[in-house]
Amino acid sequence: MMIPTDGIQYASQFQLDDLTLIAVNGTSVDLREVMREMNIFEDMFTNTMSGDLFISDSQNLINLLPIIGGEYLKVTLSKPSFPWKLDKVFQIYKITDRRKATAFAENYILHFCSVEQVLSDSTRISKSYRGMSISKIVEDITTNYLHINSKKFPSSAIDSTTGNFDIVIPFWTPFYAINWLSRMARSAATPGCSYVFFEDSVGYHFTSIESLSQQEPLQPINLMPMNLAGETGEQSPVSDTQQRLESAEEYEMVGSPDLLRFISTGVYGGKLLTVNPIDQRIKSITMNAAVLFDATDHTNPNMFLQLGSDRTKKPQTEHHDSFFRIAADNLKVDTWLLQRNAYISAFHGFQVKVSVPGNLLLRVGQIVQLNLPAATLGSKAEKPIDEMFSGNYMISAIRHKIDRVRYVCILELSKDSLVPQLPPSLESSSAMNRIRES
Numbered sequence: 004m005m006i007p008t009d010g011i012q013y014a015s016q017f018q019l020d021d022l023t024l025i026a027v028n029g030t031s032v033d034l035r036e037v038m039r040e041m042n043i044f045e046d047m048f049t050n051t052m053s054g055d056l057f058i059s060d061s062q063n064l065i066n067l068l069p070i071i072g073g074e075y076l077k078v079t080l081s082k083p084s085f086p087w088k089l090d091k092v093f094q095i096y097k098i099t100d101r102r103k104a105t106a107f108a109e110n111y112i113l114h115f116c117s118v119e120q121v122l123s124d125s126t127r128i129s130k131s132y133r134g135m136s137i138s139k140i141v142e143d144i145t146t147n148y149l150h151i152n153s154k155k156f157p158s159s160a161i162d163s164t165t166g167n168f169d170i171v172i173p174f175w176t177p178f179y180a181i182n183w184l185s186r187m188a189r190s191a192a193t194p195g196c197s198y199v200f201f202e203d204s205v206g207y208h209f210t211s212i213e214s215l216s217q218q219e220p221l222q223p224i225n226l227m228p229m230n231l232a233g234e235t236g237e238q239s240p241v242s243d244t245q246q247r248l249e250s251a252e253e254y255e256m257v258g259s260p261d262l263l264r265f266i267s268t269g270v271y272g273g274k275l276l277t278v279n280p281i282d283q284r285i286k287s288i289t290m291n292a293a294v295l296f297d298a299t300d301h302t303n304p305n306m307f308l309q310l311g312s313d314r315t316k317k318p319q320t321e322h323h324d325s326f327f328r329i330a331a332d333n334l335k336v337d338t339w340l341l342q343r344n345a346y347i348s349a350f351h352g353f354q355v356k357v358s359v360p361g362n363l364l365l366r367v368g369q370i371v372q373l374n375l376p377a378a379t380l381g382s383k384a385e386k387p388i389d390e391m392f393s394g395n396y397m398i399s400a401i402r403h404k405i406d407r408v409r410y411v412c413i414l415e416l417s418k419d420s421l422v423p424q425l426p427p428s429l430e431s432s433s434a435m436n437r438i439r440e441s
Contacts, residue, residue, distance in 0.1 A: 011083050014247035014360035017410035020088070021079035022056075024095075024113075026068040034058065034076075039110075043078070043089070043403040045367045047212070050178045051117035051202045054093065054403075061108035065098070072097055076115050080363070080405065087363050089204045089403070094118050117202060119149050123178040131171045137188040138164040141181055141200065141209050148177045155206035162210040164188045164198070166335060185209075187339050195299040196343035197350070203366040210368070212350055212397070216302045220372040220395055221364065223249050224357060224414075251357040252411070254375070256392065258354030260307055268348040269326030271308060271319040273341045277332040286332065289323040290341035292349075296420075299346065302370060302395040303420035307352060311428030349419040353392060354399075361403065361410030369398050373416060394422040 022038055025031045034056070043054040056076070064070060074095045081088035093115035101111035126148055132140050138161050145151045168187065172180045181200045188198035190211065197212035225246075265271055275288045296306045310318045319325075326344070330336045355373060365371075373396050377387040396416035404411050 011244055014244055014250075015409035015411055016083060017361050017405060018081045018083065019079075019405065020081055021077055021090075023077045024064075024068070024070070025075040025077065026070070027073055030068055032064060032068065037062070037064070038407075040404070040406045041078075042405075043080075044400070045201075045203050045403075046400040047199050047201045047367045047397075048399070050123075050181070050200055051120040052091070052093075052204070053114070053116040053120070056113040056115065057110065058113060059104060059108055059110050061105075065101075065109075065111065070095065070098065070113070075118075076113070080403070080410070082361065082363050082410070085363050087204075089363055091204070092118065094121050096121065119151060119202075120178070122149055123176045126177055127174045128172045128177060128180055129174045131169075133169050134167045135170070136164045136167055137184050137198075138162065138209065140168075140170060140184055141188075144177050144181060145207065151207060156208075157206070160206060160208045160210070162190060162193075162198070162214060165190050166338070168334065170334075181209075186343055187334055189339055189342075190214075193300070194342060195295070195346035196339040197346045201367060203368065204363070205366060208368065213300045213346070215368045216370070216395075216397060217300050218370045220370045223372045223374060224251050224359060225249055225374045226251050226254065226376050248360050248362060251359055254355055254357040256354075257356050257415075258351055258417075259392075260352050262309075265308070265348065265352075266319065266322075266325045269341060269344045270349045270352075271325065272321065272323050273326030273328070273345065274323040275337060275341050276327075276329045277337055278329065279332040284332070286337070288337045288341065290345060291320045292345060293318075293320050295342060295345055301420040302397055302418045303422050305421045305424045307419075307421050307425065309425070309428065346419075350397075350399075351417055351419075353396075353418045355392065355396065355416045356413065357416065358411055358413050361405070361412055365398060365401060365412055365414065367398050367401055370395050371398060371414075371416065372396075390423045391421065394418060394420075 019035055022034045023031050024034050037058050037060055038056060039059050040057040041054065043052060045052055072095055076093045076095060078093065079088060079090045095113050095115050097114045099112050099114065102109060104110045128144065128148055142161055145156055185198045185200055189196045193211040193213040195211065195213040198209065199212060200209045271292045273290050277286045292308055293306065293310060310320060312318050328340060330340065373393055375389040375393050377389045379387050396418045398414055399417040400415035402413040404413060
């Protein structure tokens, strides 16, 4: 996707069109002149957006309004030539780090969240649902308890689930109930059972990570020294501003495959014993990671798990007792518990944090193509790629960081698969046999 660059003078340019604090008595004040830094957070595994605002106050606003928590904050953030803007009303929920800055000013941080988070924490659901799908139950909760506007949560943002359930919600908050229901949600097209409920800058979504993984990449993200024409003298078909918007200013590897974690969390395989409390019948179900990978969709085509046999002459995927659970034979646990646990845990197999110029087109749940350089002494013209850590990633979290002069997006990227195929294990190798027997 070509990022619109008309009217942009530099990549991190932005327009803070509105930053208004509205007190409970209706008084409003423009905070753009006293704002020093603002962070707005999106996260696929957090139900609502949140943020914080660093204020340098020389007008005694904290006492004149006053600001004590419960006030509203209207934020409108845009970027020249971009068709989308972040336009949202948050609610202040606490004030921290209040300190004297000078004789006539003090600094403090306002923490804010979506209004729906406050409403959820103020509400309890005590209700039974009979013979309904998980998606229909979630729709009822968001409509009748959270009162989310249909513009923020249209029916198109709800992926339909398969199977009907008899559910009793015993005085839980709406978001707690939705998160509990998400574990059981599955569809015929997404056997990975990876449903999540989250909010981005557009609105709310109830969908599966598996279905999101099949999107086309929104844009490439390159390490800056690799792609700017000035580094190699080469000609580029896109403008320098376009290249900078697609460049990572810095990056950090924050997570890589961990064999012991994957074993203990059931990524390679697991066993579930279900007990029927009425007839005392016990049923055993096992899960094999290689079979699950082939049956599900991923950001890239190839599995990163090693499937070679160990000294027991079995691959790790056949050690089902490594992740063992016992559950009552209700809520169809055999259809989702092992699958969801394995898929969600593997989703965090590769994690990279990158900082890019502020981009309002980026949202959690989207796919980007990350191109990282290999650690080699090859020439700049060759630009060798780190094949293991490059590839398609899903944006799992975003921190929109805005200060007085620039806007950047700090992205947390996750993937559960590889572009290249791993070489097969040599089962009959004499060297491997000696290692297994040692």
